[in-house]
Structures are given as structure tokens and as C-alpha cells.
Amino acid sequence: MKAAVRRRRNWAGWLFVLPAAAFYVVFVIQPLAMTVQYSLYSWDGIGVATWNGVQNYLRVFTDPDLFAAILNAIKLIVFFSAVPVVLGLAIAATIRRIAASRLALVARTVIFLPQVIPLVAAGITWSWLLSSTGLVNQLLSAIGLESITRAWLGDFSTALPAVGVIGAWVLLGLCTLLLLAGMSKIDPALYEAARLDGAGAFREFFSITLPSLRQEIGVCVTVTVVAALASFDIVYISTQGGPGNASMVPGLEIYYLAFSEREVGLASALAVVLTALVIACALPIQWLTRDRSS
Amino acid sequence: MVVILGGSLAAACAAPGSGNAQPTAAATSAAPMSAAPTCGTEPITLKAYYETGFPITKALSDEFAKQHPNVTWDIREDQFAVITQNAPRVLADDPPDLMRLPQVSELVKNNLLKNLDDYAKVFGWDQWPASQLEQMRLAPGGAVRGEGSLYAMGLNFSMTGVFYNKKLAEQIGMTTPPETLADLDAALAKAKDAGLAPIAQFNGGATGGLAFPLQDLMASYGPPAPINEWIYQKPGATIDTPSNLQATQHLEKWIKAGYFWKDVNAVDYATMMSRFIKGDGLFMFNGDWESGNLDKQMAGNIGFFLMPPAQAGGKRAAMSAPLTFGIGANAKNADCAAAFLNWVATDTQARTIGVEIGGSHPMGPADAPMPTVAAGSVTENTLAAGAQIATDNGAMDFIANATGAIYAKSWTPNLQKLVAGEQTPDGLLKSVQADYQSQVKGG
The missing domain is CATH 3.40.190.10 (Periplasmic binding protein-like II)
Structure with missing residues (x-):
């Protein structure tokens, strides 16, 4: 009797989930499955496709241009992930110490602002700042560094780092805000105890703040690593992958392959590889940073 | 719901594209049209x-x-x-x-x-x-x-060639358009010595604008017909020919001489136009779709000539x-x-x-x-140029139009590398030809 009731309840639960599940299947699972299917064909997007087996996947790993795009995405992790998280920790710790002052509010707003601005607008602004006559070069010239001025986004050695700087600027605000929220949850008694034991600001930071923020850091790293690997808009607006593929990333390459070159199969294969790469990076981060106490 | 899902899953099992209505080649009408069609x-x-x-x-x-x-x-x-x-x-x-x-x-x-x-x-x-x-x-x-x-x-x-700023041309003593490639080289050198930017061109992002001067140089060194055959994908056609190599080497010489803006790899088409109109640049390789605009913005100060041939009296050619x-x-x-x-x-x-x-x-x-x-x-200049190209039979399509992807995926990155000194003229042509062959075969 009891078992029957429970079973009926389970059924009712599934019924409530059904609308959401249907949407998930139609708009997430099905496109994913179709992408996997397309990746096994050679298809121009219009005519009848021909079976291609794993040929597309072989090309993803053997075509130096495609593989270089994947490597570029991995290099971008330094800028999109490491810089915002480390800098975000420092900024959040500083803001927390001056939390009561009006300056903290201003600082929070200014740092979060890039998150509010549409990425396309940010990309255009930065391409002006980084142009050969832009503000960055003007400042460098003003302090006597004219010799290193250049068109930052048009130079082979600096295009990818320049894109990375834009990404770091965008993501710094998000990380700072998340970490700041995490810090406000830490019991102030811990700090008081530490101070009584004679700990300084650095000791406080490494012994209390950092360990307590494990989960927040995990979220920051996951979000920013995914943003680096799947980057598209910043690159598309600022360099379009140029010069000479120096800043090409998989997201942009997939778009070019599918819509300009009409190699839907190869584009899908690269998309599947990218998805696998994102999952392969995100899962260990989740595992490393999950809360072990619970 | 289940029906929709079932339907789409069933469709997903067939080869992509087989579910679409495939238009078939319309059989040419049995009887030829008797009268010219109208809108009625x-x-x-x-x-x-x-x-x-x-x-x-x-x-x-x-x-x-x-x-x-x-x-x-x-x-x-x-x-x-x-x-x-x-x-x-x-x-x-x-x-x-x-x-x-x-x-x-x-x-x-x-x-x-x-x-x-x-x-x-x-x-x-x-x-x-x-x-x-x-x-x-x-x-x-x-x-x-x-x-x-x-x-x-x-x-x-459309007709392409070289626009020039008449005021700046006067400054270096250029009174008539160059008759040979050597004349053009001399004018470029004089402009450089006078502290002017010799050539206004774009080559940034996904748009390799150096393809304009490059193809003009190709047509200056050699006949346009083989270039067209390559663009039209005639079997056996190649872009890697001795005269095209000379042309690419000539372009490299221009790059090394500093005839292009230092930041040319970051300049897009719109930026090139606004700088040229402001007077930054003596020559610009471009097409007559800008004639009306330039007549308005640089009234009386803008001239146009077809790319001069390498040999005096040679035939002229242009992308058209x-x-x-x-x-x-x-x-x-x-x-x-x-x-x-x-x-x-x-x-x-x-x-x-x-x-x-x-x-x-x-x-x-x-x-x-x-x-x-x-x-x-x-x-008036560009229309007259069109007439000369017709007599010289010198019309070429753009090398960027050979395949759907050759411009963005091959010409542009290779030209950007040539500017940065990361590609040689010989390597550029070989790389483009290799991409072309794989695209013609694959597409």
C-alpha cells in the first residue's frame, strides 16, 4: 500500500518535470545528437550528405590550422582564467578590508561594469584603444616607450595576448563579485581568533580566506575556463582570427567552417571535440574544488 | 510531444539533407521562348x-x-x-x-x-x-x-585600378599617371623620401586587401588569361607560375621598402577609406564603386589610372x-x-x-x-579605363573569388604573414595553390 502511494507520487513528479524535460530534449539533447551525427558526414548544408566515418575527426587533429586554433584556446585560459581569479582575489580581499567606506561601493561598481556592457561594444572600444593611434599607444609614447608601440591587434606576436587582455578585463568583475560574496559568508570570529594569535594580513588571507573560498574559486575557474575555450565574440569583433590565424579560436573556426566554407561535417566534428575538451577541463575542476566536509 | 520527438529522431537517422526537397535541374523548356517575357x-x-x-x-x-x-x-x-x-x-x-x-x-x-x-x-x-x-x-x-x-x-x-591624391602627386612632381611599372616604382620611392605614405591599403582582420596590388602586379608581369583560368577552376590551372612569383616578390619589395602603413595588418577597408580621404596616402588600389564617393569627398583632387604594365606599351589589365x-x-x-x-x-x-x-x-x-x-x-576616368580594358581584353575576375573560402582561409592569412615577414613569396603561392587544390577537390 505504502509502496503504491510512493510510486504514484513518483509518477506525479515526472509529470511536473515533463515540460522542462521536453524543452531540454528538443533544444539541447537533439541538437547535440544531430551535431554528432553531422560530424560523421561530408555535407555542404544543402544537398544530400555523404558518409565520411571518422575522417572529419582525423582532420581536426592533423590539419595544423585547426589544431592551432585549439592550442590558442588553451593559451587563452591564462588570460581568461588565471588573471581574473588571482587579481579578483587580491581586489576582493582589499575591498573587504575597506567594506564600510564609500570607496568600496565605487570600486565594486567600476570593476563589475565590464560585465554589464555588451561584449560587442567592449570589443569595439578595445579595438580603438589598441589601434596604432589608440590610447594605449598614446600613453606609451607619452612615457617614452614609443619604440614598443604597434597595432596590438594586427601584430602576430601580440594579437592573441591582446585578445586575452580584453577577456581578462571582462571577466575580472565577475570573479571579484563572486569572491566578495563568498568572503562575506566567512565567520568574522575566525579572523578575530587569528588576530589574537598574532596573524598578519597575509597569514589571515592564506589560512582563512583562501580555504573558505574553495567553492567560489571553483565556480570562477569553471566559468572562466569555459569562456576561454568557447570564446567567440571578443575574437570575432577585435581580430576575426587574424592576422594570419594568429588569434584563431575553435568557436570562430567552427563558424567559418559551417557558414563560409560550408563544411558542416568538419565544423560539427570540431564542435564535438571542443565540447569534449570543455567537459574534460570542467569536471576535474569541479572535483578538485567541491566541498569535502559535507 | 512524442510524435514530434519521434518524427525528428526518425529524420535524424537519415543522411543530413536527404529530407529536404531537392530542386532538380529544370529541364530547358521544350519550345524556345517566342517573345521576350514582360511583367504583364x-x-x-x-x-x-x-x-x-x-x-x-x-x-x-x-x-x-x-x-x-x-x-x-x-x-x-x-x-x-x-x-x-x-x-x-x-x-x-x-x-x-x-x-x-x-x-x-x-x-x-x-x-x-x-x-x-x-x-x-x-x-x-x-x-x-x-x-x-x-x-x-x-x-x-x-x-x-x-x-x-x-x-x-x-x-x-566594376573596374579596379589605382586612385591617387592629385595634391600629393604634385608635391612629388608626378604630373601624369605612370606609364610603366618602373614609373610607378619611382613615384613610390619619391613619395617615401618626401615623408608621405606611398600606398593606402587595408589588410586587417579577415580581409586581405593586399590582394588588390598583388593581382595588379600579376597582370603587370604576365597575361590575365592564365589567372582567369585559375579563378574559373579550369583543370590543371595553377597560381604558382614564374610571372606570378615575380609579382609576389615585387609586392614583398614594396612591403620591405615601407610603402604600406606600418599597421596595415590592422587596417580594415573603412579605415583605409577615411585615412585616404583625409590625405594619408598617395596611391590606393581600389575599384570604381568608390568613384562617386571620392568625387564628392575629394572633389578635383582625385585621379585614377589602370595598373601600368611592366614593359612600356604593354597591354593593361584590371580586375573587373x-x-x-x-x-x-x-x-x-x-x-x-x-x-x-x-x-x-x-x-x-x-x-x-x-x-x-x-x-x-x-x-x-x-x-x-x-x-x-x-x-x-x-x-569619367574610370569609365574611360573600362573602354581601354575592353580593347586590351584585359578583364580579370578577382583571385579572391576562385573558391568560396580561398580569400578568408588562404589569401588573407598568407598576405598578412608576408607583411609580417613570416612568409616568403614562393611559400605564399605554394600555400595558396595547395589550399586551392584541396578546396576544389573537396568542394
Whole structure:
């Protein structure tokens, strides 16, 4: 009797989930499955496709241009992930110490602002700042560094780092805000105890703040690593992958392959590889940073 | 829900694309057309898909509707890049009567465009200078361009060459346009010595604008025919020829001499135009679609000449391409759209609009009346250049149009590398040829 009731309840639960599940299947699972299917064909997007087996996947790993795009995405992790998280920790710790002052509010707003601005607008602004006559070069010239001025986004050695700087600027605000929220949850008694034991600001930071923020850091790293690997808009607006593929990333390459070159199969294969790469990076981060106490 | 899911899953098991209605090559009508098609007298709505930023299409459409009161237009506009991406889908799902076309090989291969041979016969387009229509002809299956059936029609055809700033030219003592490549080299060196920027050009992002001077140099060192064969995908054609190598080496010499802006790899087309108009740059390799604009913005200060040949007295050549429009294979009002295309080339008023607003030479018979243009304007220069190219038989399509992806994926990165000193002239041609072969084979 009891078992029957429970079973009926389970059924009712599934019924409530059904609308959401249907949407998930139609708009997430099905496109994913179709992408996997397309990746096994050679298809121009219009005519009848021909079976291609794993040929597309072989090309993803053997075509130096495609593989270089994947490597570029991995290099971008330094800028999109490491810089915002480390800098975000420092900024959040500083803001927390001056939390009561009006300056903290201003600082929070200014740092979060890039998150509010549409990425396309940010990309255009930065391409002006980084142009050969832009503000960055003007400042460098003003302090006597004219010799290193250049068109930052048009130079082979600096295009990818320049894109990375834009990404770091965008993501710094998000990380700072998340970490700041995490810090406000830490019991102030811990700090008081530490101070009584004679700990300084650095000791406080490494012994209390950092360990307590494990989960927040995990979220920051996951979000920013995914943003680096799947980057598209910043690159598309600022360099379009140029010069000479120096800043090409998989997201942009997939778009070019599918819509300009009409190699839907190869584009899908690269998309599947990218998805696998994102999952392969995100899962260990989740595992490393999950809360072990619970 | 289950039904929808089941249906889409079933569809997912078949090969992609097999579920779409596949247009088949329309059998040419059994009996040839007896009379030239018209738009009739009944109210008719022409569905058009145009490129944003070309006022000529709108002006021509308005004038056509004025002369044919039963015709109304339903016009949709997009950027060219968007049209390129959407063309196959739009033509398959919702074919417009008239559409601005990107590179057509793939569209013809998939039977998405109407074969215009019957119209050409009945309207007499086949009596026009053959070079006007050559680029829009495709062999069966769309494999080779430049021969076969007509699949598109131009509203006018553009002409490229070298624009120059007359005031800056005076400054270095250049009173007449260069007659040979050596003259041009001398002028460039003088400009550099005088502290001027010798060449205004773009080469940033995904748009390798050095393809303009490069192809001009190719045509300066060698004949245009082999270049066209390569663009048309004739079997065995190669871009890696001795004269093209000389041309690429010459371009490299210009780069190393500092004739281009230092940040040329970060300059896009719009930036180049605004800098050149402001007086930053003596020469600019570009096309007559800017003639009207330059006449307005640099009135009296702008000149144009065709790329000079390497040998004195040699023939001139130029990239020259029609502004192509096509008719959907399953378009509802194909006859009326064809009548419009014929009207654009033959109606006096339409030809005037083509020159005054489009800035380029109209299509049509060689002896068709030409509208008068202001004496001394750059538009007059470019129209005269068009006539010389016709006598020298020097029209070329763009090397960027050889395949759908060759520009973005091969020319652009390689030219950017050449600027940065990361590619050699020989390596550039070999790399482009390798990409071309894989694209021709794969596509």
C-alpha cells in the first residue's frame, strides 16, 4: 500500500518535470545528437550528405590550422582564467578590508561594469584603444616607450595576448563579485581568533580566506575556463582570427567552417571535440574544488 | 510531444539533407521562348533580396516601378557576409525573384539558380561583348566557371585600378599617371623620401586587401588569361607560375621598402577609406564603386589610372566583375525579374542611374548610349579605363573569388604573414595553390 502511494507520487513528479524535460530534449539533447551525427558526414548544408566515418575527426587533429586554433584556446585560459581569479582575489580581499567606506561601493561598481556592457561594444572600444593611434599607444609614447608601440591587434606576436587582455578585463568583475560574496559568508570570529594569535594580513588571507573560498574559486575557474575555450565574440569583433590565424579560436573556426566554407561535417566534428575538451577541463575542476566536509 | 520527438529522431537517422526537397535541374523548356517575357499588366509583386549599402539597387527598383505601375517591390536587405551565409538556405526554402549573389559555384551545383540561357537568347544578351557575361557562365554541375550556361546577370560591372591624391602627386612632381611599372616604382620611392605614405591599403582582420596590388602586379608581369583560368577552376590551372612569383616578390619589395602603413595588418577597408580621404596616402588600389564617393569627398583632387604594365606599351589589365544578381530556380515571377535585368542594361534612364549612382559601367551592347558625366571627374576616368580594358581584353575576375573560402582561409592569412615577414613569396603561392587544390577537390 505504502509502496503504491510512493510510486504514484513518483509518477506525479515526472509529470511536473515533463515540460522542462521536453524543452531540454528538443533544444539541447537533439541538437547535440544531430551535431554528432553531422560530424560523421561530408555535407555542404544543402544537398544530400555523404558518409565520411571518422575522417572529419582525423582532420581536426592533423590539419595544423585547426589544431592551432585549439592550442590558442588553451593559451587563452591564462588570460581568461588565471588573471581574473588571482587579481579578483587580491581586489576582493582589499575591498573587504575597506567594506564600510564609500570607496568600496565605487570600486565594486567600476570593476563589475565590464560585465554589464555588451561584449560587442567592449570589443569595439578595445579595438580603438589598441589601434596604432589608440590610447594605449598614446600613453606609451607619452612615457617614452614609443619604440614598443604597434597595432596590438594586427601584430602576430601580440594579437592573441591582446585578445586575452580584453577577456581578462571582462571577466575580472565577475570573479571579484563572486569572491566578495563568498568572503562575506566567512565567520568574522575566525579572523578575530587569528588576530589574537598574532596573524598578519597575509597569514589571515592564506589560512582563512583562501580555504573558505574553495567553492567560489571553483565556480570562477569553471566559468572562466569555459569562456576561454568557447570564446567567440571578443575574437570575432577585435581580430576575426587574424592576422594570419594568429588569434584563431575553435568557436570562430567552427563558424567559418559551417557558414563560409560550408563544411558542416568538419565544423560539427570540431564542435564535438571542443565540447569534449570543455567537459574534460570542467569536471576535474569541479572535483578538485567541491566541498569535502559535507 | 512524442510524435514530434519521434518524427525528428526518425529524420535524424537519415543522411543530413536527404529530407529536404531537392530542386532538380529544370529541364530547358521544350519550345524556345517566342517573345521576350514582360511583367504583364496585372499587379505583380517582385520579391528581392539586396545587399545593404548599395543605393543603386534601390534607385533602379524605384525607377522600374515608376515606369511599370503594376510592379511593386518586396525588398529585404542584408550585409554581403550575411547573404553569403544565407544564400543556399534562402534559395532552397523561400526563393526570391531577384537576389544579389555571392560566389555561385555551390548554388549551381545544388540546382538553386535558374538557368538564364533562354532569356539571354530572347533578349539578345548573347550579342553583347562576351567578356561581360563570361564570369557568370558555369559548365554543367557548376564545376568550371567562364563557360557554359548563364546563371547570373550584372547590374553593372566594376573596374579596379589605382586612385591617387592629385595634391600629393604634385608635391612629388608626378604630373601624369605612370606609364610603366618602373614609373610607378619611382613615384613610390619619391613619395617615401618626401615623408608621405606611398600606398593606402587595408589588410586587417579577415580581409586581405593586399590582394588588390598583388593581382595588379600579376597582370603587370604576365597575361590575365592564365589567372582567369585559375579563378574559373579550369583543370590543371595553377597560381604558382614564374610571372606570378615575380609579382609576389615585387609586392614583398614594396612591403620591405615601407610603402604600406606600418599597421596595415590592422587596417580594415573603412579605415583605409577615411585615412585616404583625409590625405594619408598617395596611391590606393581600389575599384570604381568608390568613384562617386571620392568625387564628392575629394572633389578635383582625385585621379585614377589602370595598373601600368611592366614593359612600356604593354597591354593593361584590371580586375573587373559584374554586380551579380540571379533568379531563384523556383522563383514565382522569374519572367518579370528577367525583364527587369534586361531593362537595367538597355533603358537609357536605368543606364544613367547605373553610372551616376553606381559609379560603374553599365552592362549591355557595346554601342549602347552612355550617359554624360562631369568632365575631369574620376568617374569619367574610370569609365574611360573600362573602354581601354575592353580593347586590351584585359578583364580579370578577382583571385579572391576562385573558391568560396580561398580569400578568408588562404589569401588573407598568407598576405598578412608576408607583411609580417613570416612568409616568403614562393611559400605564399605554394600555400595558396595547395589550399586551392584541396578546396576544389573537396568542394
